Amino acid sequence: MYALQNTHTNKHLDMASRPGILTDWPWKPLGSFKYVVLAPWIIHSTYSVLVKDKSERDVSTFLIFPFLLWRVIHNQLWISLSRYRTSKGNNRILDKGIEFDQVDREKDWDDQILFNGLLYYLACYTLQGASRLPLWRTDGAIITTLLHLGPVEFLYYWLHRALHHHFLYSRYHSHHHSSIVTEPITSVIHPFAEHISYFVLFAIPKLTLVFTNRASIGAMVGYVTYIDFMNNLGHCNFEIVPKWLFDIFPPLKYLMYTPSYHSLHHTQFRTNYSLFMPLYDYIYGTMDKASDELHESTLKRKEETPNVVHLTHLTTPESIYHLRFGFAYLASKPYTSKWYLWLMWPITSWSMLLTWVYGRTFIVERNRFDHKLNLQTWAIPKYTLQYLLQWQKVPINKMIEEAILDADKKGIKVVSLGLMNQGEELNMYGGLYVSRHPKLNVKVVDGSSLAVASVLNSIPKGTTQVLLRGKLTKVAYAIAFTLCQQGVQVAIMHDDDYVKLKKSLINSSETNLVHTKSCTQMIWLVGDGLTEEEQMKAPKGALFIPYSQFPPKKHRKDCSYHFTPAMQTPTSIENVHSCEDWLPRRVMSAWRIAGIVHSLEGWNEHECGYKMHNIEKVWDSALKQGFQPLTIPLKKIS
Numbered sequence: 001m002y003a004l005q006n007t008h009t010n011k012h013l014d015m016a017s018r019p020g021i022l023t024d025w026p027w028k029p030l031g032s033f034k035y036v037v038l039a040p041w042i043i044h045s046t047y048s049v050l051v052k053d054k055s056e057r058d059v060s061t062f063l064i065f066p067f068l069l070w071r072v073i074h075n076q077l078w079i080s081l082s083r084y085r086t087s088k089g090n091n092r093i094l095d096k097g098i099e100f101d102q103v104d105r106e107k108d109w110d111d112q113i114l115f116n117g118l119l120y121y122l123a124c125y126t127l128q129g130a131s132r133l134p135l136w137r138t139d140g141a142i143i144t145t146l147l148h149l150g151p152v153e154f155l156y157y158w159l160h161r162a163l164h165h166h167f168l169y170s171r172y173h174s175h176h177h178s179s180i181v182t183e184p185i186t187s188v189i190h191p192f193a194e195h196i197s198y199f200v201l202f203a204i205p206k207l208t209l210v211f212t213n214r215a216s217i218g219a220m221v222g223y224v225t226y227i228d229f230m231n232n233l234g235h236c237n238f239e240i241v242p243k244w245l246f247d248i249f250p251p252l253k254y255l256m257y258t259p260s261y262h263s264l265h266h267t268q269f270r271t272n273y274s275l276f277m278p279l280y281d282y283i284y285g286t287m288d289k290a291s292d293e294l295h296e297s298t299l300k301r302k303e304e305t306p307n308v309v310h311l312t313h314l315t316t317p318e319s320i321y322h323l324r325f326g327f328a329y330l331a332s333k334p335y336t337s338k339w340y341l342w343l344m345w346p347i348t349s350w351s352m353l354l355t356w357v358y359g360r361t362f363i364v365e366r367n368r369f370d371h372k373l374n375l376q377t378w379a380i381p382k383y384t385l386q387y388l389l390q391w392q393k394v395p396i397n398k399m400i401e402e403a404i405l406d407a408d409k410k411g412i413k414v415v416s417l418g419l420m421n422q423g424e425e426l427n428m429y430g431g432l433y434v435s436r437h438p439k440l441n442v443k444v445v446d447g448s449s450l451a452v453a454s455v456l457n458s459i460p461k462g463t464t465q466v467l468l469r470g471k472l473t474k475v476a477y478a479i480a481f482t483l484c485q486q487g488v489q490v491a492i493m494h495d496d497d498y499v500k501l502k503k504s505l506i507n508s509s510e511t512n513l514v515h516t517k518s519c520t521q522m523i524w525l526v527g528d529g530l531t532e533e534e535q536m537k538a539p540k541g542a543l544f545i546p547y548s549q550f551p552p553k554k555h556r557k558d559c560s561y562h563f564t565p566a567m568q569t570p571t572s573i574e575n576v577h578s579c580e581d582w583l584p585r586r587v588m589s590a591w592r593i594a595g596i597v598h599s600l601e602g603w604n605e606h607e608c609g610y611k612m613h614n615i616e617k618v619w620d621s622a623l624k625q626g627f628q629p630l631t632i633p634l635k636k637i638s
Contacts, residue, residue, distance in 0.1 A: 020171030022193035025111045034114060037063070041121040060133040061124040061219050066220055068117045070226060072110060076327075078184035078232035083325035087366045087376070089304025091239045093263045093294070096181050097368065097575025100585055105178060108327040109185035116224075119199065128492055129210045133217050140214035144223050146206040149277070155201055156275040157284070163194070164270070171521045182266055185328070187231035202227060228629060230276040234262040239298040254279040260295045264288040264483075305410050306364065307385065308599045311361070311403055312418040313380040313387070317348045323379075324365040324554050324578040331578040332585070336481040357379040359395070361403045365594070370572035373599055377592075378403060380421065383526055384550075387420040397427055404433050408442040415442055416595025419549045419581075422446040423607070429474055431609025444608045449592030452478045452612075453619035454565035454590040455525060455547045457629050463523050465489040467516070469534060470527025475547050475565075477504050478612060479525060484512040491516040526552050535559075543634060549591065551582055560634045565590035570626030597621050 027034040031576065041191045042065045086092050124131040163173040172194045179186045190198070205223060209215035220485065234257055241258040255277050265272040271288035274281045281287040314320065318341045321327045341348070357380050367375040380399050386392045394467050400421055407415045422430045430446045452475055452501070459466065466481055480490050480501050490496040491514050498515045505513060519537040527548040532555045538544070545554060545562040553559050568584050569576065576586055598607065601621050607613055 010279050018170050019191070020168075020193065023172070023175075025108070025115070025192045025193040027111075028116070034111075038068075038114065038117055038121075043117070045121070052366040057129050058124070061121070061131050063118050063217065064124070065226075066116060067120075068113055070221075071113050071224070074090060074225065075109065075113075075185060075232065076230055077273075080325040080329060082184050082232075082236045082238065083328075083365075084363065085236070087240045087363045088632055089301070089323070089366065090605045091301050092266070092304075093237050093239060093260050093298050095368075098103070098179070098181050098577050099184065099575075100577050102179050102183075103332040103577050104182075104184070105175075106185050106189045107332075109129070109188050109191075112188045112190075112638070114197060116193075116199065116524060123210070123244060124528070127210055129213045129215060133215050133220070136214040136218040137214055140209045140216050140219040141210060143212075143214060144365070145218050147208060148223070151204055152201060153275050153277045154280060155204075157273055157280040159201065160273045160275070161199060161286075164273070177266060177269070178628060180266055181237055182235040182236065182263065184232035184235050187235040202426075206486075223528060229503075230257075231590055232335065234259055234276070238261065239301075241295075241298060243299055250368070258295055259292050260298050261288075264291060264294060304374060304376075306366070306374040306412060308373055308375050308414045308595050309403075309407050309412055310375070310377045310416045310417070310418055310595055311380065311400065312364070312377060313421060314355070314383045315419070317352055317383060318344075319383075320348070320351050322579075323346055324452075334584055335582045352383070355383065357387075359399060361399060361406075365575075365578060367576060368574045369596060369600075370570075373596065375573075375596065384420065384637060387423065387426065387552055393426055397432070400427065400434050401436070404444060405437070405441070406440060408437075408440050412442050414445055414449055414595045414599045416445045416592055417608070419590045420446075420593070424473065428474055429608055429610065430606075433606055434606050440606075443598060443603070444476075444606045445598050446608045447589075447591030448474050449607060449613040449615050449618040450477065450594040450597065450622060451475050451547065451565040451590040452482065453569060453615045453622075454629075455479055455545055456482060456615070457619065458545050458562050458565075458631075459523055459525075460543070463488060465491060465509050465521050466523040467491045467493065467519060467521040468501075468525045469493050469497075470525075470548060471529045472500055473527060473548070476527055477501070478615070479547055481505060481515065482615065484510075487512060491519075491521055493517070493519065541635065548567045558635065560632060562632055563587070566630050567593055567622060568628040568630055569593075570628075572626060588627075593627055594618070597625055597627075600625050 012493065013249045017354070027037055045058070045061045045064065049057050049059065113307070162168060172191045176186070176190050176194060179189065206215070206220060209219060236259045239258060239260050246253045257272075257274060257276055257278050260271055261278060268288055270385060271283055271286050272291065273276070273286055278287060315335070316337075318337065319335065321341060321344065322330050322335045324331050361380055364377040364379045369375060380396065380403070382392070382396055382399070387396060388596040400417075404415050417430050420426065427433065429448065430444045434440060434444055455475070456479065465481065466488060467478065470476065481504070483490050486504060489512050492501060493516065495515070498513070502513055520540060522538055522542050524542055524544045525540055526544050526546055528550060535544070535552070535555045538556065538559060539557045542556075542559045543562065544552060546564045549564060551564050552561070563583060566583050566587050566589050569588050579585055580588055580592065594607070595620065
């Protein structure tokens with residue numbers, strides 16, 4: 001059945017898109033400042049409530065802005081739930097992933113909320129019976145229900161079929177159908193003109209209540225929330241409606257659609273046109289015959305077991321919003337601190353409290369590599385700061401160990417340790433777990449070999465001397481040793497670092513290790529602990545290449561900074577629509593890639609503790625699998 005769906009999918013994407021009139025939203029030039037168009041209405045309604053006498057206050061108009069905020073929160077909850085569930089795999093409908101182009105296309109999903117908010121304010125200030133509404137009227141709620149079941153559903157069905165005519169589809173509706181694998185917010189991704197038609201349609205019950213003086217806050221809020229709920233439900237890529245619901249009350253199958261029902265519309269195109277009630281598809285013969293079968297088979301689908309797991313952790317408190325199931329658009333860009341996230345401090349504080357209570361890893365995302373490997377990323381619910389606290393090391397180690405044992409129990413082949421999950425002081429680069437559990441079938445990979453190879457291949461060809469500064473780790477020792485072996489002079493700034501490195505090198509390499517105070521080298525290999533004062537000693541045009549998991553803070557505008565050890569991913573890795581921490585799009589850290597390569601090559605040993613693979617062998621294997629070196633443009637200094 002999936003093969004059949006894919007053949008239809010290709011036909012839709014090939015259709016030419018010719019934008020019609022009123023395609024763009026009118027506030028598009030405002031960008032992220034578009035919400036200022038609501039400011040006058042919000043200020044006026046708030047002022048009226050605070051200043052006017054109690055008898056003259058219009059609470060219903062004042063509540064429009066909180067209601068808009070509720071709609072945003074409601075949609076975001078669905079986004080987070082959907083992305084988490086599809087990562088787990090149970091009840092997932094389509095295996096095809098989404099990519100960055102879909103995230104970019106759907107980033108303005110809140111436009112329709114802004115548009116509706118403006119029209120709500122306009123109606124309250126111009127239409128008699130639209131303001132000073134009572135909290136509840138039963139007769140109004142009944143009228144709303146009947147009007148939706150009748151005219152709204154019927155008219156939407158035929159409007160939707162009209163939008164699938166080539167003329168309207170190519171100019172408007174194709175934008176929505178560009179998303180084959182739907183997310184909750186896909187439901188509201190339409191051109192401006194199309195949203196106008198939807199608003200007019202959904203305004204039928206609301207305007208009827210206003211003109212008959214039967215409107216209430218409860219009916220208005222309840223009806224729009226119902227529309228949002230059903231829209232989000234139908235565009236999830238996992239099945240959430242249980243079959244027993246239709247077994248208990250069979251007529252319900254004509255009154256309520258399911259995610260799998262609407263998913264067929266996005267893959268088969270000419271079936272399942274109904275809004276929320278399949279009744280009209282049954283009446284007019286456009287119901288997809290595979291609807292019931294797909295619904296049942298999806299409900300039976302079990303949680304996915306990956307081949308490779310990358311184990312990471314939270315970084316800053318705000319990093320929760322950059323997770324894949326956080327804010328979709330933020331997750332699709334490299335991590336940078338945003339000023340407006342300070343407004344989210346109540347939620348941020350709550351999430352921080354949750355990390356102290358919740359003691360298990362959680363799934364962050366899933367990917368697939370060329371149909372060979374299923375990949376997942378798991379996160380330890382701890383922040384970077386907590387890894388630096390001595391009293392947190394025991395609970396963190398316990399969580400990492402439990403994650404490895406859980407992976408072993410599930411039959412996962414490889415677990416790679418990312419960020420600080422492999423610290424020497426924490427667990428001896430992961431060697432602690434292997435020593436405790438010598439019969440582990442899952443292979444623990446710290447990725448040090450590929451990290452070293454990534455740094456070495458980031459150094460410009462022809463380099464004869466480098467300066468190495470930062471915390472001396474397993475990676476740092478290997479880099480220094482390899483460079484000295486290759487005849488490259490490695491300069492060290494601090495006495496204690498020089499002594500430690502000199503002791504670790506064999507005699508033939510010692511001559512290329514030098515102690516320096518001049519800092520004239522143009523290539524700086526840097527790790528954790530690099531200070532601003534040290535950076536200021538570098539010459540203009542110097543290149544800082546990190547060998548640590550975390551990038552240094554950039555204090556020099558006249559120098560270039562390379563990314564932390566990483567590589568460009570091949571296009572055969574699917575479902576890539578978020579950035580790994582601060583790395584660019586479709587770039588993965590060397591530590592994460594190491595686990596993938598380890599599994600693809602079928603290596604049957606651990607790479608953790610103080611053990612490393614052959615650096616050239618690991619690098620060649622990564623290139624063979626399609627990963628590419630990551631380069632940056634160097635700054636030109638006049």
